Amino acid sequence: MREAYLASGLTLSDLSVQVPLAKSKLSELLRGIGLYPRWEIVSRLAALLRLPHVPLYRLWRQAAFEAHKSREWVERSTDNTTALTTSPAAPPLDHRAFCELVEADYLLYAQTFLIDDTACHNAVGDTFDILWLTWNEALASPDTRSYAWTMLRRTIMSRTPHIDGRxxxxxxAFDTAALTHLTDEQARADHLTETIALFQVMGWLPPTQLDVTVLRILWRMPTERVSELMGVPPALVRSSQHHAEHFLKSALYPTDNEGRTP
Incomplete structure (x- = not known):
């Protein structure tokens, strides 16, 4: 919304004529500080800035719950809101086609980092709504796939627990395919220990190497599909996988690098 405001050429004085907020409060809202805004305010701003209401409302509602607003507050904030937009209720056709092509694989990526299916679907759904809001920017970017992947990664990482910034x-590790096929309890315990250690070390990989490792190693996607999803050349996928595997091996089995058996 702040980017749309800056691109609109409007001033805070222009906005305050039609939005029931003081200019200081409008400034706070557009800078993402202050109290969480009621939908009535966001809706009026969206109409003035020609932003599509549907994805913005879903993102506003989801964020309200994440900000610990009650369901009663959310419903009360929208009860008397009148639709003030002529923007279409459905996303552009090319946006919908793109989402259909990547949704299943985006969900697989999300499952690696988020705990349950609801969190995964919410993260991917929010990513698609953000893309709808910024679809013109996505199309104007050097690669729409890379733009979308950045949005997905940013959304998921914002909801993933971090330790020391990683x-x-x-x-x-408890949901790996190999673990579900093991019936011997000791084998399961050994495999789980190794997998947890692997995932701990994976968190130290640079972003591109981590994403390639998740898609190529954990989900066994072909190099070409990873290239398509991330919007990077296949050569970069292969080199990222090579460097990641070298790092993981050296971190998990350091004595191998000295020519000794661990």
Missing amino acids: PHFTHA
């Missing part, structure tokens, strides 16, 4: 997702 994503912490060892809970995913």
